[in-house]
Amino acid sequence: MRISPPRAARLLPTLIALLLLAACRPAVVTTAPVIAEVAPTAAPVASRPPVISTGAPPSPTPPPTATNTVAPTPEPEPTATATIVPSPTPNRDIPCSQRLADDGLLTVVTLTYGLSRDFEPRGLVPLAGYLPDDVTLGYPTELRHVAVGPLVRMIADMQAAGLRPFVISGYRSYSAQAIAREKWAEKEPDRVNILSAPPGFSEHQLGTVVDFGSPELPEIVGQEDVEFHTYFYKTSEGFWLADNAHRYGFTLSYPFEAIDVTGFFWEPWHYRYVGVEMATFLHEAGVSLTAHQLATEPPPCIPDKP
Numbered sequence: 001m002r003i004s005p006p007r008a009a010r011l012l013p014t015l016i017a018l019l020l021l022a023a024c025r026p027a028v029v030t031t032a033p034v035i036a037e038v039a040p041t042a043a044p045v046a047s048r049p050p051v052i053s054t055g056a057p058p059s060p061t062p063p064p065t066a067t068n069t070v071a072p073t074p075e076p077e078p079t080a081t082a083t084i085v086p087s088p089t090p091n092r093d094i095p096c097s098q099r100l101a102d103d104g105l106l107t108v109v110t111l112t113y114g115l116s117r118d119f120e121p122r123g124l125v126p127l128a129g130y131l132p133d134d135v136t137l138g139y140p141t142e143l144r145h146v147a148v149g150p151l152v153r154m155i156a157d158m159q160a161a162g163l164r165p166f167v168i169s170g171y172r173s174y175s176a177q178a179i180a181r182e183k184w185a186e187k188e189p190d191r192v193n194i195l196s197a198p199p200g201f202s203e204h205q206l207g208t209v210v211d212f213g214s215p216e217l218p219e220i221v222g223q224e225d226v227e228f229h230t231y232f233y234k235t236s237e238g239f240w241l242a243d244n245a246h247r248y249g250f251t252l253s254y255p256f257e258a259i260d261v262t263g264f265f266w267e268p269w270h271y272r273y274v275g276v277e278m279a280t281f282l283h284e285a286g287v288s289l290t291a292h293q294l295a296t297e298p299p300p301c302i303p304d305k306p
Ligand SMILES: [Zn+2]
Pocket: 169, 204, 209, 210, 211, 267, 269, 270, 271
């Protein structure tokens, strides 16, 4: 319909005002929905698995480069059902001070890349509330809550299959690791470097690692009080874990002949919770978490020396 000149004149101020409003609109209003869709649809490299969202609370001064691509979720504690987003192309030049705080699920810990003396994971719970004494052997073991549910399910399935797994060790603080190291140095000085890491260089400080035991081990090794031995891989529990642990989100941290990458000898009893997605990827690719992370993510930050 045609607008008569007097009506057009009356509408003119309104039209100008609308045009001005459109010009002044902050760009973020129109681009935000587009940015929000970029992260989930960004094409991941075929050989790389999705990265589990950190779940870390938003920082009051978030790093400018990360806010639009890795949106932190508000939950204080990540869960096994955390949002999965493809990892952005890693920027290996981001300084440590500008990186998003991560939840430790994929943190690299080796004899080169250690943890701070002050690092203590969130959400530690005593396993005694979730597992019976015949599994924990009565040890006061703690683990991060995020890994407890998957661990309990895995052990229930192992028991249903006729196995008798032990949980010998879980979270160890920096100071507890120092004590453990001394204990092993006294008990087995020739094997101390195989059995125990120096404080600050153990994945157990992350609170997501479990050392498993088997009632078959003493007979296989020929030593009554043995708890950890490479021959764990020969036990029924060791076989089962090697084949199935990834389905519950656990991965073998120190596989056979990975010492050059991890700094640790083969530990067939030492499993770390990384989530089902990552654990399955690592299992199928036949690669350790450490090797994968060092090849694809920014170099780990080395804490200040205490
Ligand atoms: Zn261990």
